[in-house]
Amino acid sequence: MLSNHLVEDDRAHLIHPVTSLRAHEQRGVTILQSAKGCFVTDASGHTLLDGFAGLWCVNAGYGHESIIEVAMEQMRRLPYATGYFHFGSEPAIRLAAKLAEITPGDLNRVFFTLGGSDAVDTVVRMVRYYNNVRGMTLKKQFISLERGYHGSSSNGAGLTALPVFHEKFDLPRSWQHYIPSPYPYRNAAGEDPAAIIAASVQALKNKVREIGQDNVAAFICEPVQGSGGVIVPPTGYLTAMQAACRELGILFIIDEVITGFGRTGPMFACEHEGIEPDFMTIAKGLTSGYVPMGAAIVSNRVYEVIADGTVDGSAFGHGLTYSGHPVSAAVGLEVMRLYQEGGLIENGQRVGAYFGRRLAELRDHPLVGDVRSIGLLGAIELVADKETKRKPAKEARVGARLFDAGYKNGLIFRAFGDDTIGFAPPLCITESEVDLLIERLDKTLALAL
Numbered sequence: 001m002l003s004n005h006l007v008e009d010d011r012a013h014l015i016h017p018v019t020s021l022r023a024h025e026q027r028g029v030t031i032l033q034s035a036k037g038c039f040v041t042d043a044s045g046h047t048l049l050d051g052f053a054g055l056w057c058v059n060a061g062y063g064h065e066s067i068i069e070v071a072m073e074q075m076r077r078l079p080y081a082t083g084y085f086h087f088g089s090e091p092a093i094r095l096a097a098k099l100a101e102i103t104p105g106d107l108n109r110v111f112f113t114l115g116g117s118d119a120v121d122t123v124v125r126m127v128r129y130y131n132n133v134r135g136m137t138l139k140k141q142f143i144s145l146e147r148g149y150h151g152s153s154s155n156g157a158g159l160t161a162l163p164v165f166h167e168k169f170d171l172p173r174s175w176q177h178y179i180p181s182p183y184p185y186r187n188a189a190g191e192d193p194a195a196i197i198a199a200s201v202q203a204l205k206n207k208v209r210e211i212g213q214d215n216v217a218a219f220i221c222e223p224v225q226g227s228g229g230v231i232v233p234p235t236g237y238l239t240a241m242q243a244a245c246r247e248l249g250i251l252f253i254i255d256e257v258i259t260g261f262g263r264t265g266p267m268f269a270c271e272h273e274g275i276e277p278d279f280m281t282i283a284k285g286l287t288s289g290y291v292p293m294g295a296a297i298v299s300n301r302v303y304e305v306i307a308d309g310t311v312d313g314s315a316f317g318h319g320l321t322y323s324g325h326p327v328s329a330a331v332g333l334e335v336m337r338l339y340q341e342g343g344l345i346e347n348g349q350r351v352g353a354y355f356g357r358r359l360a361e362l363r364d365h366p367l368v369g370d371v372r373s374i375g376l377l378g379a380i381e382l383v384a385d386k387e388t389k390r391k392p393a394k395e396a397r398v399g400a401r402l403f404d405a406g407y408k409n410g411l412i413f414r415a416f417g418d419d420t421i422g423f424a425p426p427l428c429i430t431e432s433e434v435d436l437l438i439e440r441l442d443k444t445l446a447l448a449l
């Protein structure tokens, strides 16, 4: 059979991202073959509800004809154009203008990347460049959150606090620092939102004091921590952290790679609190995952300083062959149209509220310690004891077992470590598909008891 042959070739040749390579060699690949709407079908013909939109990216759902059409049309007309040496292409320019229009504050300058990791990498390089041009050459230290994920590029992985991205990789530890995640369910300051916010602001101030204000360049966070287990901070957290950054004279970077483009309700999660960061990173929903693309978006104020660094005619020495790729940009423009005119954001908001209510019904399950959600982004945290919040034993492999059981029940979600499973279905999901998701999840949780 073709798929047996592929399984062997996969075992022999393909290195899978963020996967235990030895476990994968034993287990073998699950080949996904086709998809439509919110459903994917694997090589054995098993059809599953994709409760994770691929990797939190296929916001428009699979098989969207208008996206496919614009990609084909752009490939026929101009499949590639560089942005180097003063060249450009219509889709890249139009998409940059559209992003400047829809992002908050004076985020008006767009540098296109291939995804989120290089968007974060770009921001780190820009921040260093910015401070060097300003003559503030000591301001090089970055602060991020424990449980934060900012990609796998060397700079992005540096800001990522999840240990598996550091251990054995020898990442230089000279420029990054971490402060506690707001994490309401397990916060040392307790569950009171005001106490969590106050403790978070204090932690940032303490860290800046420890490093020295003149040495700290920026604070970066996800508005809702994704890969760290879908940690939804209390309302007011971002406002307080932004104010603290302004007071401390450090840049505020928001990583909206997951939360951008309607995932939490509004176009950007920043909008929940009217946040206006100095930098924003985006990817995933930018093209709904159909083709790779991300971006680092920079405020006018910061851009002006960076541009001044090139007044002597030298280049801003940061570039990617595929920056502003015309096919990705054409897809991005069509996806923006679907968000703004195709009802995708509104559907995500309406069904997101329903999803949140349905997910919360699982709170009474004996294994469920915490249920958290915002828009179409959610997670449940599993515990061995609800009273004490004791985590399940590592050997019980609850997350992995639930993932396998979910798959058998026709549902894809993501397991974070051993105790949390997360959901981020496409924004085109309907209420009856949410019902199906909850029904299959309920059945899956029953198996794990």
Ligand code: PLP
Pocket: 114, 115, 116, 117, 118, 120, 149, 150, 151, 152, 222, 226, 227, 255, 256, 257, 258, 283, 284, 294
């Ligand atoms: N930043 C955040 C918040 C992410 O969740 C991710 C990926 O999941 C990245 C950056 C890295 O993006 P990519 O995988 O496209 O490189």
